[in-house]
Amino acid sequence: EFLRLFHTEAEEPGATAVKGVAARAASFEERLAEVRDEIARTGTYVHTSAELTFGARVAWRQSARCIGRLYWRSLHLRDRRHVVAPDEVAAECVGHVDEATRRGRIRSTITVFAPDTPTSPGPRVWNEQLIRYAGYRTGGRVLGDPRYVGFTDHARTLGWVPPSPMGRFDVLPLVVSGGGSFAAQGPQIYEIPPEKVLEVDLEHPDHRWFADLGLRWHALPVISNMRLDIGGVSYPAAPFNGWYMATEIGARNLADAERYDMLAEVAGKMGLDTSNDRTMWRDRAAVELTLAVQHSFDVAGVSMADHHGESARFLRHLEREEQSGRKCPVDWSWIVPPISGGLTPVFHRYYDEPTDTGPMFRMDPVQAARGQGCPM
Amino acid sequence: EFLRLFHTEAEEPGATAVKGVAARAASFEERLAEVRDEIARTGTYVHTSAELTFGARVAWRQSARCIGRLYWRSLHLRDRRHVVAPDEVAAECVGHVDEATRRGRIRSTITVFAPDTPTSPGPRVWNEQLIRYAGYRTGGRVLGDPRYVGFTDHARTLGWVPPSPMGRFDVLPLVVSGGGSFAAQGPQIYEIPPEKVLEVDLEHPDHRWFADLGLRWHALPVISNMRLDIGGVSYPAAPFNGWYMATEIGARNLADAERYDMLAEVAGKMGLDTSNDRTMWRDRAAVELTLAVQHSFDVAGVSMADHHGESARFLRHLEREEQSGRKCPVDWSWIVPPISGGLTPVFHRYYDEPTDTGPMFRMDPVQAARGQGCPM
Numbered sequence A, B: 001e002f003l004r005l006f007h008t009e010a011e012e013p014g015a016t017a018v019k020g021v022a023a024r025a026a027s028f029e030e031r032l033a034e035v036r037d038e039i040a041r042t043g044t045y046v047h048t049s050a051e052l053t054f055g056a057r058v059a060w061r062q063s064a065r066c067i068g069r070l071y072w073r074s075l076h077l078r079d080r081r082h083v084v085a086p087d088e089v090a091a092e093c094v095g096h097v098d099e100a101t102r103r104g105r106i107r108s109t110i111t112v113f114a115p116d117t118p119t120s121p122g123p124r125v126w127n128e129q130l131i132r133y134a135g136y137r138t139g140g141r142v143l144g145d146p147r148y149v150g151f152t153d154h155a156r157t158l159g160w161v162p163p164s165p166m167g168r169f170d171v172l173p174l175v176v177s178g179g180g181s182f183a184a185q186g187p188q189i190y191e192i193p194p195e196k197v198l199e200v201d202l203e204h205p206d207h208r209w210f211a212d213l214g215l216r217w218h219a220l221p222v223i224s225n226m227r228l229d230i231g232g233v234s235y236p237a238a239p240f241n242g243w244y245m246a247t248e249i250g251a252r253n254l255a256d257a258e259r260y261d262m263l264a265e266v267a268g269k270m271g272l273d274t275s276n277d278r279t280m281w282r283d284r285a286a287v288e289l290t291l292a293v294q295h296s297f298d299v300a301g302v303s304m305a306d307h308h309g310e311s312a313r314f315l316r317h318l319e320r321e322e323q324s325g326r327k328c329p330v331d332w333s334w335i336v337p338p339i340s341g342g343l344t345p346v347f348h349r350y351y352d353e354p355t356d357t358g359p360m361f362r363m364d365p366v367q368a369a370r371g372q373g374c375p376m
């Protein structure tokens, strides 16, 4: 265990120094000796600020499923490694939302909480994303987001009281368990103050009736249940955000049959014949939904990528990485957008394989299950 | 070499017998002994009819990029293994087009020509598909299909005379080289009689102006430059066809920037703002193009799959293969359609890896280059 840890970290501080990110003068050899000594004494080591920032950025750069990586150097770090108490974790999550939203001028941000160490676990955020909508089982149907029915149930058993009346877009509470000695307390719930959650009401540039559907979405996507691994040190709570790409909301969250499943309703209002797949009513409705999302975010002044522009930017990223002599790991099936795949340049090429080494965001199976409401 | 050949074929006749496809009573052991003996004498062996039919069907079943595999058992075999002369190959290709088209009730068909043997090469078809449209360089632009500019040039150096005036949809001639002693003659050209080539004029169910674009497409997609490998015997010319899926034409052949590049023109006629990607004009135009293709083929009574139905059928195929205890190799990036990927159920799952063993359609690098016009 120790050996693997040691072996893994051996390169990382070096990489940091080589890239010139380290502010201090220590040479790779000095730093390596220091880290070895620290590991010998404590079983782990503490990243310098520069190492942590660089590690988080490289973890983004290595995210094979992310199309938004051109700006990986711009990731803003909130270093909260001293934070383990659940109250403080929750407060810092709210702080993250606040600082990253900036009234719509979204900034790519990561907040890193205390790591797991040989003697003490770090805190955990159970939510898949800091901001998500509740799903309520009502008879045979679901009110809200069906993906979070389990999570909503779990939050309720922890004492969360949904708003009354329940709605389709009720922001879920944070579910946090503390690190260190707080871990034994188990998960706690915390509401995010509504004024901190920027949301956009959806309307369509051509169809007046669209606004009457009463659809909305939150401005900020903050993935909060992936583990950040850097050089053998593992941060189980490290929520990060970029901004949305319109297709994620319009062609997946609002369109998927297992999510808000709005295609038939939109197609109906558009007057399309939904009795036959061959009228392409799904295809047409998904495009209009995505257009409505893009338009509404643009009008509201909230940062949002579109899949055409973002694909072009991603190819620029690939070029730059190649020029730097680096591989760029890519998961084709995640990079290609869920509509109009063939219309984007990212469709028409092959890529380097996803990687499993170096700084990475990883999904724990347990954390994944918790994000779906598993109470264990 | 011989050993590998021997090793490879060892299973195939067995598989045939096991599946009960072989009409004759020979046991696996008898057949195996026979094949060994034949290989010892001649350096190769001759498939029985049943083996060839079964092998071709399994090659389809194993095509990781093909979404149409549910009906793999229905593939119709035209056994032309005695044919090596280029005139006859060309005539049989025309016969294939005729028999498979059936005025629109398309039948999945493969014509197998003479194999490569240790003493004598089989014939080759140079075209990527039996029916494709010429591309002519005219100043800076291309008239017709830009993909076939090189192939068109090559056909002209072989003596092909394009129709006058040249058009956007001129069917290319067959370019065929014979097998055996004919191989030395090099490639020959043959026109396909126009009355054998069924084509569909494209119109849109809602937009009258669409027909004025003068678009059309051929009914029958016959891939003709892939090699069919079965049990160590290799057939370099084995053109096969299914029917089209609308997205192949509407969202790729007519839409791709390197093909007919029609999106901007269609969007213009639709009155969309093409100055900004965020109006989703590409997305809308691609859907309407695909719809026009689907509608026109349906009206003309020509077999055509749609991506929604075909995705569902493909999942049925996966289930059946699983029930049969077989793996089903899948290349996600080819199975997911070029528009509305996320709206089809094939998008939302993982698959078995593509395979490289067993009966297979393979692309030779040389044949691939020839399909693009390389004269070597």
Ligand code: HEM
Pocket (backbone or CB within 6 Å): A056, A059, A060, A063, A065, A066, A067, A068, A069, A075, A108, A109, A110, A223, A240, A241, A242, A243, A244, A245, A248, A305, A310, A334, A361
């Ligand atoms: C700046 C704007 C950004 C854009 C437009 C963007 C876009 C995307 C998109 C479209 C996906 C696929 C999501 C899905 O299909 O569910 C994705 C996945 C991902 N992105 Fe980004 N991203 C951005 C910023 C970031 C940042 C700042 C990080 C980390 C520091 C990041 C890390 C990831 C990871 C780890 C995934 C995979 C998530 C998973 O496996 O569920 N992205 N991104």
Ligand code: HEM
Pocket (backbone or CB within 6 Å): B056, B059, B060, B063, B065, B066, B067, B068, B069, B075, B108, B109, B110, B223, B240, B241, B242, B243, B244, B245, B248, B305, B310, B334, B361
């Ligand atoms: C019956 C209706 C069929 C449908 C709807 C169908 C559909 C498709 C589609 C949509 C593709 C992807 C094409 C592309 O993106 O360029 C494909 C590829 C393929 N199909 Fe099928 N197919 C059918 C029949 C067949 C048959 C009869 C065979 C062989 C006997 C076959 C073998 C293949 C192969 C080998 C590929 C990959 C071609 C390549 O690598 O370029 N398919 N099919």
